[in-house]
Structures are given as C-alpha cells and as structure tokens.
Amino acid sequence: MDDRKKRIDDLIKNNHEARSSLDHLLENFGENLYSRTKDMNLEFEDIAKYNSYLQDITESNASIGKIEEKNRRFMELEDAIELKEREDKERAKEMAVIFRKLGKALLENNTYDDYTSLFREQADALTAKLQSLETRIGELDNKEGGNVFSWIGKSAQGLVLRSFLSKAQESQEQLYYNVGERYSNRDSVSRDDEVAFILEEIEKFREVSRSAMDELSILKDEKRIISASFGIDGNPQKQIHSVKTHITQIKDKLRALFRNFGSQASGIMDEDIKPELKYFIDTIVTAEDGEVIGRVVRINQSIIDNEKAISKLRASLSIDEEKSKVEKYRRSIEEKKDRIGDLERTIADLEESISDCETYIQELQKQL
Numbered sequence: 001m002d003d004r005k006k007r008i009d010d011l012i013k014n015n016h017e018a019r020s021s022l023d024h025l026l027e028n029f030g031e032n033l034y035s036r037t038k039d040m041n042l043e044f045e046d047i048a049k050y051n052s053y054l055q056d057i058t059e060s061n062a063s064i065g066k067i068e069e070k071n072r073r074f075m076e077l078e079d080a081i082e083l084k085e086r087e088d089k090e091r092a093k094e095m096a097v098i099f100r101k102l103g104k105a106l107l108e109n110n111t112y113d114d115y116t117s118l119f120r121e122q123a124d125a126l127t128a129k130l131q132s133l134e135t136r137i138g139e140l141d142n143k144e145g146g147n148v149f150s151w152i153g154k155s156a157q158g159l160v161l162r163s164f165l166s167k168a169q170e171s172q173e174q175l176y177y178n179v180g181e182r183y184s185n186r187d188s189v190s191r192d193d194e195v196a197f198i199l200e201e202i203e204k205f206r207e208v209s210r211s212a213m214d215e216l217s218i219l220k221d222e223k224r225i226i227s228a229s230f231g232i233d234g235n236p237q238k239q240i241h242s243v244k245t246h247i248t249q250i251k252d253k254l255r256a257l258f259r260n261f262g263s264q265a266s267g268i269m270d271e272d273i274k275p276e277l278k279y280f281i282d283t284i285v286t287a288e289d290g291e292v293i294g295r296v297v298r299i300n301q302s303i304i305d306n307e308k309a310i311s312k313l314r315a316s317l318s319i320d321e322e323k324s325k326v327e328k329y330r331r332s333i334e335e336k337k338d339r340i341g342d343l344e345r346t347i348a349d350l351e352e353s354i355s356d357c358e359t360y361i362q363e364l365q366k367q368l
Contacts, residue, residue: 004313011306011313018306022299023259026266029292030258033265036284044277046257053254060247064240070226071236077223084216091209098205100173102180102198111189119179126172133165265289266296 034050106112107123116123140158180198188196230236264273265281273281285293 004317008310008313011310015303015306018299018303025296026259026262027255030262033261033284050257053250056250057247060243064243067236067239074226077219081219095205098202099180100176103176105194105198106179106183129168133161137161266293268300
C-alpha cells in the first residue's frame, strides 16, 4: 500500500478520536456555561431553547413517574381483585356447606313440614336408597369364604354398589343444598331451634360477602378507569418507551446546544457569533476556563491541520492517479497509431492489387 494512503488512514483515525474528545470537552464546557445563566432573564434564542429543553425533560420524567405509578396501581388492583375473587369462591364453598346443613336441619324438623313437604318424597326415597345400599355393602363385606371367583364377583359387586352409594350421597347433598338455599331468605319458625342458629350464621356470612363485593366493585371500577386510560394513551410500556425516546431526542438537542455554546465561548467559531452574544459570553467566562479553552483550541487546530494534511495527501494521490491515466492514454494512442499505420499499408497493397486486376481486365477485353 502507498505510504500516503496509510498516512491518510492514520490521520482520519486521529481526527475521529480528536473530534470525539473535542465534542465531549465542548459539551461539558457548554453545559457548565449554560448552568451559569440560571435565573438570568436573558433574551437569547439558544438560552431560551436550553431552558425549554430542561423543562421538557423534567416534565417527561414526571410523566414517566405517573405512568409507572399508574401501572403499579393497576398491578396492585389486579392482585387485590384476584385475592377478593378467591376469597369469594371460598365463601361460596363455605356457604354451600351451610345451605346443606340448613336443608338437613329443615328436613329433620317437623315444625317446617309445610315447607319441606315439597321435598319430603325425594328425601325419603334417597334416605331409603342410602340405607339399602349401606346394608347391602355391609352384608357383602361380612361374607367370608368362597373361592377366588366368588371373591372377584363380590369385589366387582362391591365397587358397583359403592359407586351407586356415592351418587346417592351426592344427590342427597344436592337436595339438602336446594332445600337450604331456597329457605335461606325466610325467617325461622322458632328463635331457639337449629334452623334459627344456622340462618343467623348465613346472615353473618352474607354481610361479610356483601361488604367484600362492595370492595371488589370499587376495585374493579378503579381498574376499569385505569384500563380505559391505557386504552386511550396506549399500553404503559409503549407510553414509557415513547417518552424515553422523546427524552433521548431532547438530550441530543441539548448536547448539540452545549457543543455550539462551548465552541462560541472557546473562540473557534467567532465568525458565527452576534456581537451582543459575544459580549454576554465574555461576561460569564472566567479565568478558570482558560485551561479548557486552551485545550479546545489546540484540539481544534490539530483537526484543522490534519484535514489540511489529508487534503494535500489526497491531492498528491489524485495527481499521481491522473498522471498514470495520462500515460495510459498516451500508450493507447501510440498503439492505435501503429495499428492505423498497419491498416494504411494494407489498404495501399489492396488498392495496388485492384489496379493490377483492372489493367489485366483491360488487356483481356482487347482480345474480344
């Protein structure tokens, strides 16, 4: 590789590193200078932008906080609702047990025959069926002896009877539930019987359940409101991502503003500064900033020098490339000229041959 190309690559790399250092230095210097303008009532466009960007970032961060808080509350509500619903299911199971207990007590108390008469026939039939099945199972279990086939037969028969017994018990439990659940909103005939005590227990459960349902309704309403706001503004993760993207864009603008202000204060872009701004900058730049300004000027000058050196090296390479092209074109011209000479000689030979042919033709015509 041509040494000049390697030199250009090295200078480009150096300039890239120098620009990165310069940008970092200018950003920090510009930010430092802008911070000195705090609480100043100044009518400079860039300072107005600086204050506007800072306000925008503050409001955006606050917006993220609100979204996160709303999302956190939404998650809390989901957990609370799930817990309340689980508790309600457990209460429903407990209430079902109490309804069955009430139904059994009603059927066993003759005082409530006016009500239970509708269910008496079914209840008696189930009781008789259960007693019969239990008796048959008991008799089957008490039988001893017999061969293996007899034992297998009894075992199979026992499984079938126990299945019937289980279904009959389920039917009885369902009957107790239906009887108790339908009567649960009525008053007991006596205040001292078991039915009265069970009805008091049911009322207490219902009070707890009503209170829990009210709380659940409030939680669901709050969740619905938050969910609706998410529906309007988009899902919270997308909202946060959108705001963070906006903050990143504002920070990029701020960094550009800092670099520009740092450049103006360092004197490396004096031609772009209005006199009134230059005067203001001079009032906020202190002697302590001299070291930073010196570094900025040196790095900037090294970048300028490198760019000039790169430009010269590229020009030198371009000149050599153009000279090489000229030489190549000249060789091509000479080659083509040589070919033209050869072609001209060939043409002359062909013209001479034509002339000889024509002369011979004339001589032959004389013989005709």
